[in-house]
Amino acid sequence: MEIQTVVRKRRRDPAQVREVKRRDAGTERTLLSATAELLTEKGNLNFSLAEVGARAGLSTALVQYYFGSKHGLLGALLESSSSGYVAQLNSLMAMDLSALDKLRFHVRGIVKTYTKTPYIDRLLHHLISASDDAGAKRISDYYVKRVVEFYRKLIDQGVREGTMRPIDPMHLYFVLLGTGDHLAARRRLLTPLLGGTAQMDAEFVDEFGNALYDIMCNGVRAL
Amino acid sequence: MEIQTVVRKRRRDPAQVREVKRRDAGTERTLLSATAELLTEKGNLNFSLAEVGARAGLSTALVQYYFGSKHGLLGALLESSSSGYVAQLNSLMAMDLSALDKLRFHVRGIVKTYTKTPYIDRLLHHLISASDDAGAKRISDYYVKRVVEFYRKLIDQGVREGTMRPIDPMHLYFVLLGTGDHLAARRRLLTPLLGGTAQMDAEFVDEFGNALYDIMCNGVRAL
Numbered sequence: 031m032e033i034q035t036v037v038r039k040r041r042r043d044p045a046q047v048r049e050v051k052r053r054d055a056g057t058e059r060t061l062l063s064a065t066a067e068l069l070t071e072k073g074n075l076n077f078s079l080a081e082v083g084a085r086a087g088l089s090t091a092l093v094q095y096y097f098g099s100k101h102g103l104l105g106a107l108l109e110s111s112s113s114g115y116v117a118q119l120n121s122l123m124a125m126d127l128s129a130l131d132k133l134r135f136h137v138r139g140i141v142k143t144y145t146k147t148p149y150i151d152r153l154l155h156h157l158i159s160a161s162d163d164a165g166a167k168r169i170s171d172y173y174v175k176r177v178v179e180f181y182r183k184l185i186d187q188g189v190r191e192g193t194m195r196p197i198d199p200m201h202l203y204f205v206l207l208g209t210g211d212h213l214a215a216r217r218r219l220l221t222p223l224l225g226g227t228a229q230m231d232a233e234f235v236d237e238f239g240n241a242l243y244d245i246m247c248n249g250v251r252a253l
Numbered sequence: 254m255e256i257q258t259v260v261r262k263r264r265r266d267p268a269q270v271r272e273v274k275r276r277d278a279g280t281e282r283t284l285l286s287a288t289a290e291l292l293t294e295k296g297n298l299n300f301s302l303a304e305v306g307a308r309a310g311l312s313t314a315l316v317q318y319y320f321g322s323k324h325g326l327l328g329a330l331l332e333s334s335s336s337g338y339v340a341q342l343n344s345l346m347a348m349d350l351s352a353l354d355k356l357r358f359h360v361r362g363i364v365k366t367y368t369k370t371p372y373i374d375r376l377l378h379h380l381i382s383a384s385d386d387a388g389a390k391r392i393s394d395y396y397v398k399r400v401v402e403f404y405r406k407l408i409d410q411g412v413r414e415g416t417m418r419p420i421d422p423m424h425l426y427f428v429l430l431g432t433g434d435h436l437a438a439r440r441r442l443l444t445p446l447l448g449g450t451a452q453m454d455a456e457f458v459d460e461f462g463n464a465l466y467d468i469m470c471n472g473v474r475a476l
Binding site for chain 2: 073151155159170174197198201204205207208209210211212213215216217220238241242244245246248249250251
């Protein structure tokens with residue numbers, strides 16, 4: 031399934047496909063970037079389409095033309111923000127690497143994704159809550175079930191290789207995604223209060239990515 | 254410092270202390286329980302004092318009389334919801350147990366706390382964001398720095414006992430509190446979508462508490 035169809039599937043009738051061809055990808059990216067900036071700054075989803083237009087230097091009507099509604103805009107942002115992460119999962123499982131090496135790349139990918147797009151988990155769960163049952167199932171299958179399935183295969187491989195024990199993939203999901211979401215949402219808030227200095231993002235991804243891999247690599251090892 | 258003074262300190266002038274004595278602890282608990290129910294159901298902090306009054310079967314004016322404002326109500330709820338958790342930290346460090354046993358009790362306490370009061374992390378961080386600098390520092394020192402200091406002492410003890418390596422306590426904070434918050438916020442949403450059945454809270458605390466301890470116990474071990 032193409033990424034672009036997961037959230038916006040129902041809007042793809044033939045007339046709309048023709049209309050999409052007349053759109054400008056640069057304008058769409060500008061509007062999505064403005065939305066991503068607003069979500070990162072606010073730390074919540076309480077913004078209006080008018081704020082997005084103002085931030086992008088474009089009219090509110092254009093936001094409506096491109097995305098239909100706030101729900102459509104949020105769906106498009108989820109898709110564009112997580113395309114790299116989803117592509118990584120698809121390719122990582124197929125690569126000729128040990129389960130521990132796959133875990134290392136994946137943990138680094140999580141820390142990087144949440145550092146770059148700290149709103150992503152809140153966005154995902156808002157869209158699941160705000161969609162009808164079929165829509166919620168489609169989003170959850172694509173963005174949650176696929177990750178849990180990746181963990182299941184990863185753990186199976188690690189067990190075969192004698193480096194992991196048979197952990198529940200859902201438990202690994204809660205630990206890794208929870209950690210990613212928490213540090214993304216809280217790091218900038220907590221660091222100055224705790225007397226530290228906020229590191230640059232690239233340094234943080236290196237340092238915390240390595241620390242989290244070390245914890246998890248040992249955490250899942252065969253006993 | 255008494256728990257009750259952390260968030261509400263500035264409101265404790267002598268006139269207010271006399272007034273507090275005339276209040277009814279049962280009414281205060283009823284209002285706090287109604288607020289906790291609303292936060293758990295909504296999964297966010299978007300509620301009005303009128304909703305709290307209606308839920309408790311009491312007038313909105315009474316909510317204002319007891320807590321002054323929504324900020325005061327949220328502060329009181331944080332205090333009452335986390336008193337057990339904070340008391341556990343205080344006593345656990347002083348107990349004659351190995352570092353790994355302390356970690357086991359603590360991890361179980363986290364899973365239990367977040368299962369019972371899934372809103373607690375969001376509440377804490379809202380209050381830090383919404384308070385002035387001095388207030389934010391006071392709340393953070395009490396609810397965050399104290400936990401990080403507990404981790405620092407726990408890891409020091411584990412290193413002395415030869416069972417842990419010198420992990421950054423802030424990293425342990427992100428992993429454990431992030432996991433707790435994520436499972437609290439997401440479990441009920443995700444479980445039906447993934448085809449599972451939601452377990453009873455007590456079963457979940459046992460099962461996930463043990464799994465998380467196993468992961469963390471190995472994750473922090475001396476190499």
